[in-house]
Amino acid sequence: AQKITQTQPGMFVQEKEAVTLDCTYDTSDPSYGLFWYKQPSSGEMIFLIYQGSYDQQNATEGRYSLNFQKARKSANLVISASQLGDSAMYFCAMREGRGNDMRFGAGTRLTVKP
Amino acid sequence: GAGVSQSPRYKVAKRGQDVALRCDPISGHVSLFWYQQALGQGPEFLTYFQNEAQLDKSGLPSDRFFAERPEGSVSTLKIQRTQQEDSAVYLCASSFGQMNTEAFFGQGTRLTVV
Numbered sequence: 001a002q003k004i005t006q007t008q009p010g011m012f013v014q015e016k017e018a019v020t021l022d023c024t025y026d027t028s029d030p031s032y033g034l035f036w037y038k039q040p041s042s043g044e045m046i047f048l049i050y051q052g053s054y055d056q057q058n059a060t061e062g063r064y065s066l067n068f069q070k071a072r073k074s075a076n077l078v079i080s081a082s083q084l085g086d087s088a089m090y091f092c093a094m095r096e097g098r099g100n101d102m103r104f105g106a107g108t109r110l111t112v113k114p
Numbered sequence: 115g116a117g118v119s120q121s122p123r124y125k126v127a128k129r130g131q132d133v134a135l136r137c138d139p140i141s142g143h144v145s146l147f148w149y150q151q152a153l154g155q156g157p158e159f160l161t162y163f164q165n166e167a168q169l170d171k172s173g174l175p176s177d178r179f180f181a182e183r184p185e186g187s188v189s190t191l192k193i194q195r196t197q198q199e200d201s202a203v204y205l206c207a208s209s210f211g212q213m214n215t216e217a218f219f220g221q222g223t224r225l226t227v228v
Contacts, residue, residue: 045219097213101162
């Protein structure tokens with residue numbers, strides 16, 4: 001069963017604006033971790049940010065922040081001050097404490113317009 | 115090594131041929147993941163190792179796919195009697211064993227079955 005859902009196949013944002021990429025997940029494990037990765041056209045997978053299920057505060061890493069709403073089971077990525085180099089595929093992933101493997105969503109293609 | 119290394123980077127196989135894809139994880143990483151990524155899609159989970167133990171192989175699409183990690187380090191993904199639908203990028207990732215640690219990805223092997 002699909003555990004990670006990314007409902008936005010593609011998103012556009014104007015340079016210097018902020019953008020939110022959606023991610024919802026499903027798990028019965030109280031212990032889990034949520035990850036966001038960036039995949040540019042070159043193909044490498046770049047880790048961006050992590051949020052643990054027991055973390056009290058939303059994670060932030062530079063221009064990236066994670067809007068974690070545990071009750072809604074959502075973990076949206078917010079990119080502030082978008083840059084042209086942010087154009088890429090973005091994937092949300094979850095790692096459960098029980099199984100410990102890592103599953104990905106289908107991704108969102110972000111295009112930053114100059 | 116400094117990162118996850120996969121070989122070969124590109125592989126062209128004739129339909130029906132067997133192939134072997136190699137993954138050298140980061141030294142000390144106990145978790146190792148294999149994914150299949152079709153063009154424009156998210157990474158689809160294939161299998162997961164904790165050291166030499168294959169804890170989850172539920173994502174392997176058929177019994178033509180086989181993975182091993184005999185000494186808990188290097189892993190090989192073998193595909194027997196390749197078919198055109200096996201054409202994809204095969205990604206390997208490794209991490210420390212804890213749930214809250216990110217996975218580091220190799221550059222992938224692009225398999226084309228003709």
